[in-house]
Amino acid sequence: MKRKDLLGLRGVSREEIVEILDTAARFRSVSKRRVKKVPTLRGRTVVTAFFENSTRTKTSFDLAAKRLSADTISFSSSTSATKKGETLMDTARNLDAMVPDAIIMRHPATGAPHMLAQKFPWAVINAGDGINEHPSQALLDMLTMRDHLGSLEGKTVAIVGDVYHSRVARSNIYGLSTMGARVLVAGPGTMCPPAMSELGVEVRHRIDEVLPEADVIMMLRIQRERLSRGMMSSVREYATFYGLDMEKLRRARPEVLVMHPGPINRGVEMTPDVADGERSVILEQVTNGVAVRMALLYLLLGGAPSGSDGGDDAAA
């Protein structure tokens, strides 16, 4: 892979996506060993800079970096100088001066990682920027789909919920379209506006309009805050119309895959029997997350030949 950064799946070629997924598939074996570690990135510095809370994504990247033997540094917003009024660019210049190899970044502002990627020599991996993209999540979703469907070409993926505000959805839409899949989206009008068809997806409103055709149903996490701002009258109403329960699931194909980026609001986006049922591949998504992130770090940073640190003691 020739890229310096992974900022989104928009504009990433089919060949690149295949390379990432194939590399991730090979890295899965590392986490199955007793010694879950390879020396590939020994002595490289990976910084996680999360300006929004996240346990899963951050832990997944942290673990991926550690299993590649990189040193990891956590730079979290709650303790950071950003509180003292420092600009993002100042923070980045300071990180730069510490000579990192990669920055994994989550930021509430769309485009924040792009800005850093343009200015600095290190690899930037976008772990979520505003409502724009979250490419590693879409890659792990696609790896999970590919495991079950063999190929994504010609397959139908239904994304249900607040598609408009979801960076997970957006990255999946770009990636799946590139891989030749057909994407249907369904949700309330405020969450699935007709203009979304410009992204190449088919916009529906009722969940029943997408269920029967889907090879994959991807349920998005609902932000309760958003519901209270008048987008839907209540969580209960949302669950009734857009939540997936066993009854609705029976209207889908028997071999359909049920996915969710987590964490699930059980009883809202789906009922527990669906989340834990036999069509759910939600936990495979998490496992694939570590492998995809190992692949991204490996492909962006390149492996180091081992034993190249030049002896015992540089300063002696």
Added chain:
Amino acid sequence: MKRKDLLGLRGVSREEIVEILDTAARFRSVSKRRVKKVPTLRGRTVVTAFFENSTRTKTSFDLAAKRLSADTISFSSSTSATKKGETLMDTARNLDAMVPDAIIMRHPATGAPHMLAQKFPWAVINAGDGINEHPSQALLDMLTMRDHLGSLEGKTVAIVGDVYHSRVARSNIYGLSTMGARVLVAGPGTMCPPAMSELGVEVRHRIDEVLPEADVIMMLRIQRERLSRGMMSSVREYATFYGLDMEKLRRARPEVLVMHPGPINRGVEMTPDVADGERSVILEQVTNGVAVRMALLYLLLGGAPSGSDGGDDAAA
């Protein structure tokens, strides 16, 4: 040791306790070396999942894991998805998908670690669940006692304070009873109810009723919140009746050991001259904590043969 988990000392045999203490005693030498590290658990993943605040216990486990060369991941409740309404079981399923080797868990709900231990293949070490157990603390207490007393058989240990709400006390009661020690407890009636005798201890109320017989006096940390809820009229009254000062200490045997799980409320559970006095073994408890936790990780995970990671670069 044949166990997968250490959830408590209830039901743990004398042979197992001896094996843990003997292993811990051997591991103490590692922390005395210049290079305080052995490759035993290289490439294994140890997750600390603390759903209640704790610096000492978490740091102690973290250090134990690092001195065994394991990779450590911290999953703390304050930044976790549990805030977003995720259930413990969902959190655990997600941890599971990252293929950890051991989870060190503290949780306000009694039985939470037991629930995970039953469902998942990784080792669970209970670092405190509700008012139930905190076995690694009791093991380090017993190692400290054994160092000084030679054997626990037939020795008398007095536990003073809020025994009823103390998981430290409970684990010590189970462990000490198994090792053949006699346990006396003393405290206000709300903190040492007569029904505690069902655990095999002798319930007293005045500290003077336990001092003269004790080989060990274990003072428990008082929760100031609890005092204010009407259990005692004030911290000052508690200190007067149940706090250990030099005058009360003179009524104990001259060779008595004074212990405290920390952090001490100086002037409440004991006066500074007692805490720092020659009968206090409180800091030995902390040192033994790292060794006991190394022993637990070693015994539960087993040592890995070194050099078994199969070459440089798994994905290349």
Added chain:
Amino acid sequence: MKRKDLLGLRGVSREEIVEILDTAARFRSVSKRRVKKVPTLRGRTVVTAFFENSTRTKTSFDLAAKRLSADTISFSSSTSATKKGETLMDTARNLDAMVPDAIIMRHPATGAPHMLAQKFPWAVINAGDGINEHPSQALLDMLTMRDHLGSLEGKTVAIVGDVYHSRVARSNIYGLSTMGARVLVAGPGTMCPPAMSELGVEVRHRIDEVLPEADVIMMLRIQRERLSRGMMSSVREYATFYGLDMEKLRRARPEVLVMHPGPINRGVEMTPDVADGERSVILEQVTNGVAVRMALLYLLLGGAPSGSDGGDDAAA
């Protein structure tokens, strides 16, 4: 270097400062390699104990320790037992029982690290105590100056701002004086009281009184909290009189160096065109920070011969 600790630059000899700066200059090459890591401190335990918020300094020390292969443990006040009323000495005794090699400490109380250094066998590096000292910051400042000026002997350094309350300024004043530099300070009367001349500096008040003579202008970070307590009528007034802009900079020597310990309040201590301009060496300061901290850890702890951990498995 024969010291156990680095508590401040007061009393540190010219030879010692030169040794630290020379060692740091050699360590800079490590961070430029692909494998940014040397095994020098493998198996040693470095604890960062920050009782005041800091991202930059803590990250810089953490990275320095990791690039020397030490194990790092973070002990932060927000999650610590100090919240539960534990005294600093109790906290330190507990850290001691975990057998660390070095503690990097920031504390609001002047003299806190000195107290620990006196009582405990491990190395203490003061990362800021009250308004007293912050020696590693001054050392990285001096390394940056030396890179550009060749020698500090006879050079003039102007420190501008709240000098009285600045531990950065105080450490620089001690270190620069020892190295034979001349130090001018300028700021409002409450921040640069005449009595500061007892430290061997020349106290001025208007920034124009120091600009023309300076080889280096060091702008200090202003604490907005302090302005509101009546020391200056407003941030805006401070910026007008003491902030560095291009116009004021033209009154300085053309080859003057502009420094700031960060994070900058842009538009207050200096305008963005000055901060990012060609005279600014602010980011070199950060880069030198990692190297200086590697040098300090190396010199205080000594390098370990590699391969000395005595085999695979201590407890087997």
